[in-house]
Amino acid sequence: MTLAINPALREALSDWLERLGALDAASAHTLRAYSTDVSDFLVFLATHLGGAPGPGALASITQADMRAFLAHERARGVSARTLARRLSAVKSFARWLAERDGLDLTVILSARAPRYRRSLPRALSPDAARAVVEQIGQTSRADWIGARDVAVAVLLYGCGLRISEALGLTGADLPLQDSLRIRGKGGKERIVPLLPAARQAVERYVELAPWPIADDRAAPIFRGARGGPLNPRLVARAMEQVRHGLGLPASATPHALRHSFATHLLAAGGDLRAIQKLLGHASLSTTQVYTSVDTARLMEIYQKAHPRA
Template identity: 65%
Template sequence: MSRWLDHLRAVDGVAENTLTAYQRDLAGFLAFLTGHFGESLGQRPLERLTISDMRAWMAHERGRGVAARSLARELSAVKNFAGWMAERDGFDATAILAARAPKYRRKLPRPLAEDAAKAVLETVELQSEEPWIAARDVAVVTLLYGCGLRISEALGLEADCLPLGESLRIRGKGGKERIVPVLPAAREAVSRYVALSPWPAEAGTPLFRGKRGGRLNARLVTRVMERSRMQLGLPASATPHALRHSFATHLLAAGGDLRAIQELLGHASLSTTQAYTAVDAERLMEVYEMAHPRMG
């Protein structure tokens, strides 16, 4: 297992959080098989696995309350491990790879309406009496909405990126890099924050800092969003991550190309980005239902 995880880390650039989840998922699968076969596991018991054995494991997982989405992730980890063993040892992984993941309904992203997103940007500035902290929070949320960044990506920026140009190199999940365009509003927001900040923007230091000068904690940005959405009467789904959803949805509504949006978001798979087309269609139907003249 450790060699497989090392392979994922070194060759595929899988993020540490994903590796931890994969390790837990595979350990659970192997523990089930030990009880299922009544013997300690080596390669031989794995080789004689059948579709029935895989179904027995999935039934066991559902029986202990594992949701369909989580089980699909567990199966993905098991299949990845089996595929790696097949390439490395000539292991016959047919039964494992043929197992079908349970169907589940993907949760749709919950973006803000365009006017609500703009209102959030304006309201965030009112949450702190310290001018530099208010400017900092505005700069962060402007990058989330204006560039489609994850909160971890925005807070992971170093002062080396200054002064911001027309594009920004982002290191995303699994260490994958992408280039995102930076709108003038985002450049201005960051410049204002840097000018007001009491901390020097030196190379190798965090761009966004907390009160004591350390790297800004994501929880503080979440709290600012909470206060802002309560003042605006927005739902609990109006989180920092919802600004990234809003970036994608509003681009798509304006005629943006799905492939281009995929690259801007840093999604490994186009199917992840396609969730925004469902959001767009859902909103279109809501407008249709409200506006279409009903036949009496």
């Protein structure tokens, strides 16, 4: 694949990814995805144009070329949602390259991604969410594993953490205080209040775990059966078992617990901007879509957060 990319652009792509990792604290997963997305775009251009374009040649890309790329992606089965993500990566790279080399890449930057309907997990009812937290550890083959699954579920529903954020906690976060410093997407940090129930659940797991977690400041708190980092698929499997037992729909996933956290706070009259900070969203619009509450209630909360002068 790299042979079809102009050497100067391949070097530029490497420099861009290195910058994202060093300055923007992008995760390894994000860097791999960006690398694939941009590389595929450049390989397409090499085939489409009959030769691998260099950085300067990107300024000659036409709207027809960009439409051809989008059509090519859709023809090979790429969903509208994935294509929008891939185009976003291409634009980010083009924006950086334009600033670095003084290029006019307006055509690439103005390309429009296909519209797609954002699908979000449905929130559980408060009773169902509490039942999940109470029962998720009851089918485990060992007490410490049951305590582990309960602790993770409480962090998702009680603190609104992403599964990656919960599993990213390390011994450095112990002993637990009244809040957690969470490093979220893009390396952005936020402070999340830690409910007493969440602190107690984590402390019980740490006490039962067969490893001295509190003594290992660099290792993750949550471990698998063999002592390695807990795989998020195991959390999803535990969630699947408990939802079958409770008769809940397939939408009752670990991420749905975080979604329920936000939705229930909003329904109780929580401030939209405060919830935005708790979730770690960069923009208020993301929180509006994510919580998926009815329009009338959302506007009421929004107007309280932004009173007219």
